[in-house]
Amino acid sequence: MPAGLANAGLAAVDPAALDAADALASFRDRFVIPDAGLIYLDGNSLGRPPLAALERLARVASQEWAGELIRGWEHWLDAPLRVGDLLGSEILGADPGEVAMCDSTTVDFYRLASAALGARPDRRFIVTDRANFPTDRYVLEGLARDRDREIAWLDQDPIEGPTTADIAAALDAHRGDVALVTLSHVNYRSAAIADLAAITTLAHDAGALVLWDLSHSAGAIPVELAAGGVDLAVGCTYKYLNGGPGAPAYLYVRADLQSELRNPIQGWFGQADQFEMGQGFRPRPGIAGWLTGTPGILGLVAAEEGIRLSAEAGIARIRAKGVALTEYAIALHDARLAPLGFELGSPRDPDRRGAHVSIRRPDARELTRRMIAAGIVPDFRAPDSIRLGLSPLTTRFDEVHRAIGRIAELATS
């Protein structure tokens, strides 16, 4: 069936009707949106600010920092674990005490990958894919070099992402010699969803540990870390979780691995009796032992408000709207853009797709510039992709409709 025919019905639906039926429509009012005319399709890269985040920032600065001063640490000290538990229970399907907010995704990824290699000293290989997010790949390259390991790169389909069969083949090719399997749960470019539970099981069957990067899935699709038996995970909070530019990241370490694995950066926030400042590092029990240095409180409280909004909306409703928005965008793509030489760069099966859609054309870089000039903000991803992020809490169906119409105009003018 040629692209376009399947979704012709959906493409013809009035976006106002879809917005009227949107159970999450009112959440848009909880965000600061100074220019309602701007069509922002990059909430998957930097989410909009919750009103509550701005209020909280002002309060923390003027009352807590200025008024409580050093005494603020009486409650700030708990914040990385308090927010971690909120995120873990409401968004990540983790058990209490398995998630901490700290550092950046890059630093957390380094620490967990390093810990995993340390726990499998006699295994040579790290399995990951060439389409994985750059920072993960770069960190792994450094670790492979410094720890004398090797990366078994997967070159899977660029749209559909690594299948369980791809992973099984890699594990088989290096049978008994894979220390770590690490992938993005949702691919940053195509939005392909990897089968977290199946791949985790495959890795475990092969004796490897698994580390998931949840940056493009958390807050967009259900994540079930505990149910999937996942070992390790990291992610950022500045995308679908609306935590703010460079908001703190999080790490998840399954409870039984927290004392078995070793945090390579043992800092004073991971020390038992931190303020005794004694001799000899003794890790705090649990996930607290995976903290490192002093957490940035301004970024953390803003992120907490963003996470709270996603928790309040509920991941099931967020997912349902993400599917509806992306299905609508693809139907409009098929009807309006495919005839102009665009190709879809995301899976067509909504069960295999996160909350963004990539569309491809050779002139994508220039087209992105012209879209931004025309008041539509997507992301360009080299060499030929325009990424349309459809953040369920803030994106309206009408915006999707207008954006695709405008892209069609720009692509023919």
Added chain:
Amino acid sequence: MPAGLANAGLAAVDPAALDAADALASFRDRFVIPDAGLIYLDGNSLGRPPLAALERLARVASQEWAGELIRGWEHWLDAPLRVGDLLGSEILGADPGEVAMCDSTTVDFYRLASAALGARPDRRFIVTDRANFPTDRYVLEGLARDRDREIAWLDQDPIEGPTTADIAAALDAHRGDVALVTLSHVNYRSAAIADLAAITTLAHDAGALVLWDLSHSAGAIPVELAAGGVDLAVGCTYKYLNGGPGAPAYLYVRADLQSELRNPIQGWFGQADQFEMGQGFRPRPGIAGWLTGTPGILGLVAAEEGIRLSAEAGIARIRAKGVALTEYAIALHDARLAPLGFELGSPRDPDRRGAHVSIRRPDARELTRRMIAAGIVPDFRAPDSIRLGLSPLTTRFDEVHRAIGRIAELATS
């Protein structure tokens, strides 16, 4: 000469006269101080918020985050290096392009210590002192274990800190086998200043690299990294630099070492052509190659305002007032507290002392609690020290006078 006699004259000076003659007095008005009656003597742990930081935070959140959205990165991307250069040139005596704001002190310390060990693969020892700040010691213990190295611990005088002779002896004991010498420039407990230039030269003569922790010196005393030929340095911005709770840290890598040493955490912010997201890590030239993950912008802009205020005041005037405040506090200690069983826990020579003063008595822990209840906020440091931080931009001589008087009352009641 018994304590007290030397400074009897200074102890009798009217604090109002000292405040009237204070060239930095007006800087206090640039900070948010909701309770003017509270005597805050912990700006060396968490500095007060600059008014400009609160205004900047509000503007960045409501205009840049909310209004520019992802386009904010067009200028946020430069922020770690822009603020690093401001700090480097105005506060640290570094050359342009040698300082970057990023991560936490703990993570930066780990990265630079790790890089130093990597550059001296055949040398076994790390020289540091037992009185060094805990997070530095803990990180070194982890690195020593993971990289099969050994720490040569100095047990120097707890008040005067490590002398150049102490360092020379340690280097001599492990001649040709020391990879790294790392110390705090100002000791967090006693405020003892280590001789940065002399110790750096000693380390270099022995073929070792040197890594300084500037957390308790930057913004309090002159730091001359370039003049001292320092290899590596880290520090925090939430103390004398008034950057906010958990404000981002900074790292310094001397220009000629930036490509010679290797950043163990190679993330996407250190990648050339970052947004091409290509295969294979290729570090950005210069200090930019030492960045890792996405920087927290909210914390960074607040820190920039704090650093600006110190730059405006000028480190020479800050140092002069720090000496005057600590001299005054010690004179009052000698006159009022020494007779009550207190002992000074800081060097008496102002040239060897930073901007805080430790006073010691066995009941210091309980006394600190009672001071806080009475509206005077110092820091307790186990087992017996009360740390009086005399932040030059915000502390008045009158506050020092009232605080010591009140401590004398509490210590006898």
